[in-house]
Amino acid sequence: MIVCVNLNIEQGDFSLTDVNFEINKGDYVVLMGKTGCGKTTVMESICGLRQIKSGEIWLEEHNISADMPAKREIGYVPQDGVLFKHMTVAQNIGFALKIRKWDKHKIKERVNELAQVFGIDYLLDREAHDLSGGEKQRVALARALSFYPKVICLDEPLSALDEHTKDDMFNLLSSLKQNFDVTVLHVTHSKTEAVKLADKVLKFKNGEVKELQPTEL
Numbered sequence: 001m002i003v004c005v006n007l008n009i010e011q012g013d014f015s016l017t018d019v020n021f022e023i024n025k026g027d028y029v030v031l032m033g034k035t036g037c038g039k040t041t042v043m044e045s046i047c048g049l050r051q052i053k054s055g056e057i058w059l060e061e062h063n064i065s066a067d068m069p070a071k072r073e074i075g076y077v078p079q080d081g082v083l084f085k086h087m088t089v090a091q092n093i094g095f096a097l098k099i100r101k102w103d104k105h106k107i108k109e110r111v112n113e114l115a116q117v118f119g120i121d122y123l124l125d126r127e128a129h130d131l132s133g134g135e136k137q138r139v140a141l142a143r144a145l146s147f148y149p150k151v152i153c154l155d156e157p158l159s160a161l162d163e164h165t166k167d168d169m170f171n172l173l174s175s176l177k178q179n180f181d182v183t184v185l186h187v188t189h190s191k192t193e194a195v196k197l198a199d200k201v202l203k204f205k206n207g208e209v210k211e212l213q214p215t216e217l
């Protein structure tokens with residue numbers, strides 16, 4: 001479970017005041033709202049990539065508000081699935097495990113397991129810079145899930161994909177709940193994505209965050 005309590009965030013002229021919401025463990029939650037309303041800001045604050053001015057972020061029984069990103073057990077897929085370009089796909093997927101000082105053999109095992117699940121075994125030795133958009137997203141997803149995070153955050157994961165690739169990724173995202181014991185936060189502008197994937201929607205409007213059912217959109 002993730003609980004945000006009275007979050008106050010300020011960056012330049014933009015601010016969010018007293019944001020409160022709860023996300024149940026294992027839920028697929030979609031964050032929506034007009035461009036510039038603060039979806040990425042809140043997601044990155046949960047990941048520990050942006051500072052909050054005040055308030056608390058809880059992950060299960062831990063107050064993670066002041067923890068470093070790597071300590072939060074949250075995987076992150078940035079917009080356009082940004083990868084480490086000059087690393088191979090295998091090195092990208094294993095990156096978080098290397099910095100967590102996993103044994104080499106265990107890293108290889110986990111990388112191979114994820115590559116199978118995401119259908120990217122044939123890419124493992126390729127450098128990441130010339131992958132297609134769909135391949136990049138699969139690698140970024142595998143990388144974010146490598147260390148068994150409790151939560152993964154996806155920033156507009158489907159926005160740069162063509163229709164065909166988007167359908168593949170839809171299937172992959174909707175299978176996350178079955179294949180991984182993970183809570184998902186997904187930022188999007190697409191109502192279709194929300195209706196197809198979300199258990200709950202967090203709608204950002206005028207500095208407030210409202211909880212909606214996808215059927216209420």
Ligand SMILES: Nc1ncnc2c1ncn2[C@@H]1O[C@H](COP(=O)(O)OP(=O)(O)OP(=O)(O)O)[C@@H](O)[C@H]1O
Binds near residue numbers: 014036041
């Ligand atoms: N480092 C920063 N310094 C100052 N302002 C910032 C900074 N980062 C973001 N902002 C501003 O904060 C506001 C919220 O940005 P954010 O990226 O969270 O919006 P968003 O809802 O994710 O938008 P989009 O849907 O376009 O991705 C925007 O007005 C943005 O310009």
